[in-house]
Amino acid sequence: MSERRLMTIPGPTIFDPSVLRSLSIGHLSHTSKEFVKIFSEVLAKLRKLLYVDDEYKVVVLAGSGTLAMETAISNLIGKDDNVLVVSNGVFGDRMRDLLERYPVNIDIIRVKEPGETVPIRMIREKLDEKDYSMITVTHVDTSTAVRQNIAEIGELVRDRETLLIVDGVCSVGGEEIKMDDWSLDVVLTGSQKALGVPTGLAVLWFSEKAQRRLMETGSLYAPYYMDLNKWIKVMDSYENLKPAYFATPSVNLIVGLHRSLELMEEEGFEKRFKRHRVISHAFREGVKAMGLEILPRSEEIAASTVTAIYLPRNIDLNSFRGEMLKRNVMVAGGLYPNIKSKYFRVGHMGPINSNDIVAVTCAIERSLKILGYNLKLGVGVSKVQEILYKNNF
Numbered sequence: 001m002s003e004r005r006l007m008t009i010p011g012p013t014i015f016d017p018s019v020l021r022s023l024s025i026g027h028l029s030h031t032s033k034e035f036v037k038i039f040s041e042v043l044a045k046l047r048k049l050l051y052v053d054d055e056y057k058v059v060v061l062a063g064s065g066t067l068a069m070e071t072a073i074s075n076l077i078g079k080d081d082n083v084l085v086v087s088n089g090v091f092g093d094r095m096r097d098l099l100e101r102y103p104v105n106i107d108i109i110r111v112k113e114p115g116e117t118v119p120i121r122m123i124r125e126k127l128d129e130k131d132y133s134m135i136t137v138t139h140v141d142t143s144t145a146v147r148q149n150i151a152e153i154g155e156l157v158r159d160r161e162t163l164l165i166v167d168g169v170c171s172v173g174g175e176e177i178k179m180d181d182w183s184l185d186v187v188l189t190g191s192q193k194a195l196g197v198p199t200g201l202a203v204l205w206f207s208e209k210a211q212r213r214l215m216e217t218g219s220l221y222a223p224y225y226m227d228l229n230k231w232i233k234v235m236d237s238y239e240n241l242k243p244a245y246f247a248t249p250s251v252n253l254i255v256g257l258h259r260s261l262e263l264m265e266e267e268g269f270e271k272r273f274k275r276h277r278v279i280s281h282a283f284r285e286g287v288k289a290m291g292l293e294i295l296p297r298s299e300e301i302a303a304s305t306v307t308a309i310y311l312p313r314n315i316d317l318n319s320f321r322g323e324m325l326k327r328n329v330m331v332a333g334g335l336y337p338n339i340k341s342k343y344f345r346v347g348h349m350g351p352i353n354s355n356d357i358v359a360v361t362c363a364i365e366r367s368l369k370i371l372g373y374n375l376k377l378g379v380g381v382s383k384v385q386e387i388l389y390k391n392n393f
């Protein structure tokens with residue numbers, strides 16, 4: 001079967017061919033001069049991506065986004081801590097599931113309906129009621145494609161002891177994140193989404209406030225491999241161009257991340273975030289012009305990295321995905337419980353460009369029409385074109 005397929009699932013995403021080529025670098029030891037330099041540059045570039053200086057620590061581990069979530073939690077909790085989970089969907093709930101394995105008291109504020117975000121007022125009220133050691137929040141919940149305003153939550157914790165832990169698995173590299181300005185204490189992600197590198201790297205950033213907490217907890221509840229007090233020393237050493245060992249780093253993926261970060265710098269971070277904003281906005285307007293409804297309740301909370309779209313009634317998800325595949329486009333099904341089969345998701349992050357989104361929109365039009373949806377071909381794509389054109393894309 002042809003390998004020329006548009007992978008527009010929300011991760012793993014499309015990869016730049018030069019990133020994929022960089023992975024095939026031959027034997028490279030994790031202690032070699034060449035790798036130490038690459039790793040050191042990766043850590044510096046990752047700071048720039050979140051607009052922070054070297055008072056912030058960055059850790060890159062072999063693992064996926066879930067490992068990054070558990071690493072953050074397990075290292076930063078203390079016995080009987082109060083933890084507040086802000087959940088907009090499946091990945092917010094995952095934080096609660098994870099926390100349930102640790103000796104903490106969990107409060108959760110959950111959205112009532114999929115496609116909403118938790119109002120800031122509810123978070124403020126909770127913080128005024130109780131002392132929380134940390135709040136966890138998902139920046140973009142991939143299950144419903146909503147984006148929570150994390151800067152607003154940051155303002156609430158700025159002058160408190162509470163740490164703000166942000167799951168940025170579906171946002172880092174695609175959405176603007178100003179970690180310092182917004183008072184975020186931990187941001188975490190995996191490599192396979194907007195960072196544009198195949199699955200297998202877990203990346204975490206820590207503020208000074210989070211580093212102080214790490215010293216206090218001594219990583220008491222962290223499993224051996226996830227002990228950040230050990231890993232931070234290893235990262236410091238690499239940054240100072242000295243190899244160090246705790247467990248073998250994922251050498252080839254780190255080389256891939258280096259290439260991907262180079263591409264981001266060439267494009268410019270601001271331009272990159274704008275590209276994600278314009279492409280996602282054009283796509284949302286395109287699907288709306290086809291008469292379809294998206295899950296996010298407003299444009300303000302619609303993510304730039306992923307879009308979740310209800311299927312027209314009477315159109316079956318598997319048949320739709322099958323028709324899309326026939327047209328060489330892979331989209332994902334729904335994830336939110338009870339409505340999983342009623343919607344589909346399109347990822348548009350990393351090296352996605354305007355041609356890709358035009359092609360995806362066209363394939364959606366033809367697939368829906370083949371399945372009996374009453375639609376005038378071109379109605380969606382002409383809207384997409386109009387918005388891309390207005391933005392000089």
Ligand SMILES: Cc1ncc(COP(=O)(O)O)c(C=O)c1O
Nearest residue numbers: 064065066091140142169170190
């Ligand atoms: C927002 C969010 N958090 C966490 C995860 C878990 O990441 P992983 O599947 O890499 O373990 C995902 C995966 O899709 C995600 O989208």
